[in-house]
Amino acid sequence: xxxxxxxxxxxxxxxxxxxxxxxxxxxxxxxxxxxxxxxxxxxxxxxxxxxxxxxxxxxxxxxxxxxxxxxxxxxxxxx
Amino acid sequence: xxxxxxxxxxxxxxxxxxxxxxxxxxxxxxxxxxxxxxxxxxxxxxxxxxxxxxxxxxxxxxxxxxxxxxxxxxxxxxxxxxxxxxxxxxxxxxxxxxxxxxxxxxxxxxxxxxxxxxxxxxxxxxxxxxxxxxxxxxxxxxxxxxxxxxxxxxxxxxxxxxxxxxxxxxxxxxxxxxxxxxxxxxxxxxxxxxxxxxxxxxxxxxxxxxxxxxxxxxxxxxxxxxxxxxxxxxxxxxxxxxxxxxxxxxxxxxxxxxxxxxxxxxxxxxxxxxxxxxxxxxxxxxxxxxxxxxxxxxxxxxxxxxxxxxxxxxxxxxxxxxxxxxxxxxxxxxxxxxxxxxxxxxxxxxxxxxxxxxxxxxxxxxxxxxxxxxxxxxx
Numbered sequence: 001x002x003x004x005x006x007x008x009x010x011x012x013x014x015x016x017x018x019x020x021x022x023x024x025x026x027x028x029x030x031x032x033x034x035x036x037x038x039x040x041x042x043x044x045x046x047x048x049x050x051x052x053x054x055x056x057x058x059x060x061x062x063x064x065x066x067x068x069x070x071x072x073x074x075x076x077x078x079x
Numbered sequence: 080x081x082x083x084x085x086x087x088x089x090x091x092x093x094x095x096x097x098x099x100x101x102x103x104x105x106x107x108x109x110x111x112x113x114x115x116x117x118x119x120x121x122x123x124x125x126x127x128x129x130x131x132x133x134x135x136x137x138x139x140x141x142x143x144x145x146x147x148x149x150x151x152x153x154x155x156x157x158x159x160x161x162x163x164x165x166x167x168x169x170x171x172x173x174x175x176x177x178x179x180x181x182x183x184x185x186x187x188x189x190x191x192x193x194x195x196x197x198x199x200x201x202x203x204x205x206x207x208x209x210x211x212x213x214x215x216x217x218x219x220x221x222x223x224x225x226x227x228x229x230x231x232x233x234x235x236x237x238x239x240x241x242x243x244x245x246x247x248x249x250x251x252x253x254x255x256x257x258x259x260x261x262x263x264x265x266x267x268x269x270x271x272x273x274x275x276x277x278x279x280x281x282x283x284x285x286x287x288x289x290x291x292x293x294x295x296x297x298x299x300x301x302x303x304x305x306x307x308x309x310x311x312x313x314x315x316x317x318x319x320x321x322x323x324x325x326x327x328x329x330x331x332x333x334x335x336x337x338x339x340x341x342x343x344x345x346x347x348x349x350x351x352x353x354x355x356x357x358x359x360x361x362x363x364x365x366x367x368x369x370x371x372x373x374x375x376x377x378x379x380x381x382x383x384x385x386x387x388x389x390x391x392x393x394x395x396x397x398x399x400x401x402x403x404x405x406x407x408x409x410x411x412x413x414x415x416x417x418x419x420x421x422x423x424x425x426x427x428x429x430x431x432x433x434x435x436x437x438x439x440x441x442x443x444x445x446x447x448x449x450x451x452x453x454x455x456x457x458x
Binding site for chain 2 (some may be wrong): 032033042050053055058062
């Protein structure tokens, strides 16, 4: 009878350990889910913002450069 | 004369099953033209490593010491196990092939690439829910949804997954099956009216050389600072792209796109096959990985399309939600699938360049997610 009780207790503790491990895995995967999606969203937003800024400032710079290059020849024509 | 029969005597039922799997992969590569650059070497490698008592794999003593090194184990040790060299170097060539122009001219498409990685995280959760896989293996299975071979290999190796061979096969096989997997899923989550949305008014503006040069550098900096574990992949991807865009290294760019990619692909396939030993591969877990991999691809597609719908709530110029499906990293196949679906609904609707923009963003996003997952699991 004692052996039976010992056996049942060992099985229960193994099951408990297994289920505890299972719950830990689920918790970890949920953590990875929300942290991962948030992190990728943050990185992507930063990249999008940086790309918009590069496009805008380089675009403005190149427009000014093109305008500066074309204006001396306009002056010469007027003369 | 007993030595003539040593190999045959060493066979069990498992090895011929693996030979059959190898034959199937070779058949798919040659007859069906499914990712032949990877599936053919993997197929033949699968046959090689499942022959008993050969010198293809390490000959190991009972205490684990290597008596005679084998070529495939050596290739795996040097090319993948030590520093993930092969997949990372492959990214130089991939970066050199990518034109980020459509993405740079419409940066909001990057969001679609990000949300099309949803399937990865959902699959990690589901793999854990099965109770069969530990978190490292579950995360390695989830990364199949990255739809990118090198990223899958790198993450599975970094997390010490026991299923590297199965994960690689499944990842490459589903990448080749994108034209079959994606269309029904896209139709399921979109209406006909949504599929008919035109994007002609959203012109792809030309992008200056300066911006094309700055873009890879900026991405490298942002990814390296926010997701440091992704820098090996992103950094080398952007290095390849910089070779392409700088305009002064055309020879190196061509070498990266051709010789480098071909050489590494040639060796990577047969090297990965070293993980396809019968005792590890023939298991219920492999079958589950096949199912979970499909799950990942389906939810990637759904994630990208549904996020496009969310974006349309805020945009004056609507985007066709189908291009969200192109946010997975299967480049350029996914972009072509979306374009084809768009033309099926309306033969005058050209979505290709917009889909390519979303597709290349998926390439970047999947590499970043790979690094994030490594950091989240190991951290």
